[in-house]
Amino acid sequence: MATAATIEVARYDAEKLREVGDTLGIGDSKRHSAFGKMKHAEGLALALATPKGGKPPTDADDLLAALSLDGILALRSPCPDPITARPCWETRLPLPAFGGDVETGRALLAELKGAGVKLRRVRTTLACAGVLNAWLASGRTKLTLDLHLFERLILDARGATRGPVHAICGMVGGLRRYAPHLGGLGAVSIVEEVKGASRYEVPKLGRVDFEVKSDDRHLPVGLASMVGKYVREVAMARLVGWYRAQDDSLPAASGYHDPVTRSFVEGTAALRKKLPVADACFERRG
Numbered sequence: 001m002a003t004a005a006t007i008e009v010a011r012y013d014a015e016k017l018r019e020v021g022d023t024l025g026i027g028d029s030k031r032h033s034a035f036g037k038m039k040h041a042e043g044l045a046l047a048l049a050t051p052k053g054g055k056p057p058t059d060a061d062d063l064l065a066a067l068s069l070d071g072i073l074a075l076r077s078p079c080p081d082p083i084t085a086r087p088c089w090e091t092r093l094p095l096p097a098f099g100g101d102v103e104t105g106r107a108l109l110a111e112l113k114g115a116g117v118k119l120r121r122v123r124t125t126l127a128c129a130g131v132l133n134a135w136l137a138s139g140r141t142k143l144t145l146d147l148h149l150f151e152r153l154i155l156d157a158r159g160a161t162r163g164p165v166h167a168i169c170g171m172v173g174g175l176r177r178y179a180p181h182l183g184g185l186g187a188v189s190i191v192e193e194v195k196g197a198s199r200y201e202v203p204k205l206g207r208v209d210f211e212v213k214s215d216d217r218h219l220p221v222g223l224a225s226m227v228g229k230y231v232r233e234v235a236m237a238r239l240v241g242w243y244r245a246q247d248d249s250l251p252a253a254s255g256y257h258d259p260v261t262r263s264f265v266e267g268t269a270a271l272r273k274k275l276p277v278a279d280a281c282f283e284r285r286g
Contacts (some may be wrong), residue, residue, distance in 0.1 A: 002146065003067075003228030004153035004167075005220045006121040006160060017219035020115045024108050027222035028215045029229035038233050042100025044223075045230040047109050048122045056102045060093040060234050067231060069123045069156055078131050084278045086242065088128070093238040121160045122224070124231050125149040130281035142286055143173045144181060151184040154208065164206030168221055170214045171198070178210055243268050 009017070021027045025040055032040060049066035050056040057063040065072050079085035096102070112119060127135070127145055135145045154167045175181075178198050179188045185208065191199035196212040211217065215225040236255045243264070244250045253264035265283060272282060 001124060001126045001228055001232060002149035002153055003124040003224040003231070004122070004157055005119065005224040005227065006157045006165070007220045007223075008118040008120055008161075009116055012166065014218055017115075017117065018217060020112070020117070021219040021222055024111055026108065026112075026219065026226065028213075029222070029225040031216075032222075032226055038098035038230060039100050040104075041226040041230045042096050042098045043102055043105035044100075044108055045105070045227045046096060046100060046102040047105030048119070048227060050102065050106075057095050059095055060097075060238050063095060063231065063234060064126075067122060067124050067227070069125045069152060075126060075128075078128065078134070080130070080278050080281065083275050084130075084281050086275075087239050087277065087282075088235070088242075089238075091238050091242045091245070093234060093241065095234070097234060097237055117219070121157060122227055123153060123156055124228055125152055126231070126235070128281065129284045130278070132284050132286070133280045136286045143175065146172050147178070147181045148184070151182060154185060154205070158205050164204070166207045167209065168214055168218050169208070169210045170221065171196075171210045171212050175210075178208075182208065240264070243271070246271055 018027070025032050026044070029041070045063070045067075046056045049063055051066070057066055061072055064075060068075060076085065076089060079088070109119060127149065132142065132145060136142065150169055150172075154165070157167065158165050172178075176193050176195075176198055179190055179200060182188045182200065182202075185202045185205055187203055188208075189201045191201055191207075193199075198210045200208045202208060214221045216222065232255075236253075240250075240253050240255075244252070247267065250267045251260045251264050253261040255261055268282075271277075272279070
């Protein structure tokens with residue numbers, strides 16, 4: 001998955017905005033919203049997902065409807081059959097799920113506004129295991145899928161603003177030369193490709209930069225990182241919760257490469273075979 005936060009400022013001062021983020025606990029999701037520590041990110045994400053004058057999301061579907069670039073129907077459309085879709089979509093996961101408070105999130109957004117940061121848009125794109133595996137089966141790589149998601153978010157941000165954008169992205173897979181993979185943006189001109197940073201210009205769109213540790217150095221990237229991490233954890237909580245409702249001996253897995261997740265994969269094997277749930281929709285192959 002990939003997530004973008006679009007902000008508007010009078011002048012972009014990365015260091016000053018980083019200090020603002022540090023004060024508010026907004027930055028690299030590994031520091032501010034690790035697995036099991038989602039309360040802060042949840043309040044922020046729920047505030048961001050609340051429409052002006054509306055109510056905050058009350059369940060996982062509401063959250064995805066508010067933040068996903070594609071919407072619920074498009075997210076569900078790759079499911080190959082109703083049974084395979086059950087673990088991902090059947091359970092209604094009430095929000096907040098991790099103890100977050102939308103009012104705390106609103107207070108953080110007010111602090112950002114007071115610091116001169118106008119938050120224009122937050123959107124996320126998701127590629128489930130089934131979509132990723134289909135992409136890989138076609139001979140493409142996960143890296144190209146990640147960049148495809150980046151392209152979509154950049155174009156969405158440009159479409160939602162009044163002029164060219166400056167898109168700041170995290171580096172993907174150690175790649176330094178991104179221009180061949182950004183054809184969907186238009187004619188890409190190289191500004192520089194050096195260790196730790198690759199920068200490009202695209203007519204009518206603006207500037208596109210890839211930087212090492214961008215989520216720690218740039219407020220909007222850090223904000224997007226936290227929201228994306230929260231959306232991922234909500235999706236995982238729903239999926240894991242569904243399986244644990246069938247078998248309460250299963251562990252509360254994170255979905256990352258760790259012993260608990262491996263135990264979860266092994267522990268659900270018999271149930272997945274019995275239902276059956278398509279293997280390609282459960283675990284990614286690359």
